[in-house]
Amino acid sequence: MDQQTIRKVVIAGGGTAGWMAAAALARQLGPLLDITLVESEDIGTVGVGESTIPTARTFNALLGIDEPEFMRATQATFKLGILFENWGEVGDRYIHSFGQVGKSTWMGGFHHFWMQAKAQGFGGELGDYCFELKAAEQNKFFTGEESPLNYAYHLDAGLYGRFLRGMAERDGVRRVEGKIASVRQRSTDGYVEALVMESGDVVEGDLFVDCTGFRGLLIEQTLKAGFEDWGQWLPTNSALAVQTRSTEPAVPYTRAIAHKAGWRWKIPLQHRVGNGLVYSNAHMSDDEAKDLLMGEIEGETLIEPRLIRYRTGRRRKTWDKNVVALGLASGFVEPLESTSIHLIMIGVTRLMQLFPFAGVSQAVVDRYNRQADDELEKIRDFIILHYKATERTDSPFWDQVREMDIPDSLAQRIELFRQSAQVYQAPGELFQVDSWLQVLLGQRVTPQAYHQMGRLMPPQQLKQALDDLKRNIAGAVTRLPQHQAFLDGYCAPPVSRSA
Template identity: 50%
Template sequence: MTGAEPYRIVILGGGTAGWMSAAALAGLLPAADYDITLIESDEIGTVGVGEATLPHIKTFNDMLGIDEAEFMRETAGTIKLGIEFVDWLREGARYIHPFGTFGDRWGGVDFQHHWAQARLDASDDRSLQAYSFAVAACHANGFEHPNTDPGSIRSTYSYAYHFDAGLYARYLRGWATARGVRRLEGKVTGVVRDSESGAVSALTLEAGAQVAGDLFVDCSGFRSLLVGQTMQVPWIDWSEWLPCDRALAVPCLGVEPITPYTRSTARRGGWQWRIPLQHRIGNGYVFSSRFCGEEEARNTLLANLDGEALDEPRLLRFAAGRRAQGWAGNCVAIGLASGFLEPLESTSIFLIQAAAIDLVALMPRRGEGIDARAVREFNRLFGIHYDRTRDFLVLHYTANERVGEPLWDHVRTMVLPDSLAHRLALFRESAAAPEYSLGLFSRDSWLSVLEGQGVLPSAANPLAHRMPAAERQARLDDLAARIVLNAAEMTPHGEFLTGYCASKATARPGAASAA
């Protein structure tokens, strides 16, 4: 609307969630139409989620026009091609969830059906892992940017990053403030609401000043000051399916080679993460207080580091779940204020990114009020992102053979969400793995964890029978051979980092973050 005042957006809280939200709003909305203010206090610590990410973060950075080499250099970033799971099925078992495809469609049939049919015919006993270029690249500790030729085997993968979460928030803070975001230092001590509508009209700072706004983005962390406390949006508890409620985090000195993947190792009371950065390794132990004490977790974590610990382990307490809605009134929760899922698949930053991008797409225009339809659509997408991510995480736990360990016995025998039970039964009975257009994880991601956790199909799509067995086997052999050959020729990951984005960051105490 011509002549209307700019729409005022106030972000409560900094850290990864606050500054990602600020960067998205400042970088993607018309600058003249929106006035963006972020309130944070250097006295209030942040959880520091997001040292490991998913490929969607590259899309986010590219949308904003962020220079990749500069960003990696400033955040001590490394490449992430997937996640290695060690001992999750049983002790001694391991597999990689790669950021790439398993083969492609042959004769109009998804690849896993041809793989399943070959196994059922006893003509091929190779794991799905043999048919992923990203898996082979992880084993080779190699990285090159994907080939732009869609016919090349080197185009069949994507990548994410490991980075220092504190350095990433600092980098985005500089990026966003340079593009007009106003940062206010201070603690919020009060929330002013309109007496008639109940909408938030301003936030009161400790010094007495009030910051007025039209829409408020709640990045206040677990406090959820606006959406949880002020708007009273209920919490949906998922601890029955995801019982881990504690994490100890500690950095340690790095070792060579710098691996291009995250590692998750199952332990008696939970699991341990390992995230290699240029200047250190991030480590942590996620565990359930019902099945593991804090001292046991601390001892287990410190006994399984690759290098000298750089600090005392830092304890985080949490509960798995989400708010019933992410947008209530004129308040939108992003990050921990909206929900929490343990960092098993590095989903924290994706959920921040998804909410921020959805908010941009549904943002009220200058001179207009909030459209109830936009709120409903945001909350619909919010629920899909969280619910489908929850199912994927629960899959890792429920399909295990770690018999005799209380935590693992519990999660193996618990009643599953109906949506997950359906997907498991569908794959076991027919090798089908539906691809949803919304939600986080692709069919190939599900396939890697299903097979890695020992869930195997008893039948394949009947259309797979149309391909003669000899032709199918020849294609499988050719694909596996091309993957091995090309992976062996890749540039070593460490060499890539040195030539592309060497960081000046040095290992230091006090840098632990959640995966």
């Protein structure tokens, strides 16, 4: 074991990953560390990453962030899920909400009762039994002590970075502006010793957090950690991002609209809308993608569309020697389920839990990497599901993903559901049973059989129970305010929405 005491932490990169790491480390371990963040305004950030999942609230709570203040500062709106359009087939729509569907028992999920009801000619839509889903459909939202809605945020990525930077600097993080020209390694073992800036300044450290984005300046360009490519399962590799003025009240969900070679996102913020087209450039040219995006967005554009090229996969080691990679430097699965910011949060949380105060030990590094690998693989499978389980036959892209071989782990899950309607959340897995269920059904995976526990109830009793549940949810949704009206009262900035 390397017995060097670790006190000086250097974060390379000041995008969302860098400032999340800086803010969390400073807030939680500040008195034990000396933290410096190096970033270059000339290089800038990736400038996207505006849709989150509910764990963002856990992170905010960890940092003691006041929600209305955070929402004002980042022009955030609330998010109850994602509306998927045209995925299983052109014209299909389903919401993957953050809510629970119905009431499950120890023996099995609620959906088995629902399937029994459907077989008997009643039961309605599965979504009728999910509070978040019904609220999203009707653009309703409320948060407060007595509100059980599970939610996340849409936020302005640039403003989020600025907000976190303010917090981190107040907590003592030192910021160094400028380009890193080279990385100095210890001759004995290759550990990183310092970042050498273009100005000639040298930033020394004991532990380095690589948040330099796709380039992975330390983890890849210096340590050559290696990259495992997942392009065979997730073939999109390009995105065009553009911002527009809002033309309508903000809805409490992200839209993910499939097109012939990928999908388009629409993320409503308080002051504008984030739009983007994700595509495979083997199936659609950049010009075609730009025409498609510009033809479909609504409202005046605020910036020129920006092209982002990416590679889907992960670093073979996200922690190597004394370098821990976070954010895009650690790998990337496309943004369909808004998981990247969550992975930064989990990564920095795990780093704090395993922090190597007495020096980097291989056992700790291995533990960190194993957990990171496991989490990302399960997220990868969940995202592949959206492509594989489709009945679209209208383009070479959809033919390719429909026919592709998929990881065994996912193939087994799909088969399990198809044969028995059984769904599960594996240990340490982000996506819960209700997420798998909503997406499997939304993508037209139809179970051939289900658990028969619903037959233990007389049909009339089952119908009564389902009707009561449905009525309670519908009533609760009716009492919620409109999302935009709630936002206006809760956290609107002192300027008009269209400004």
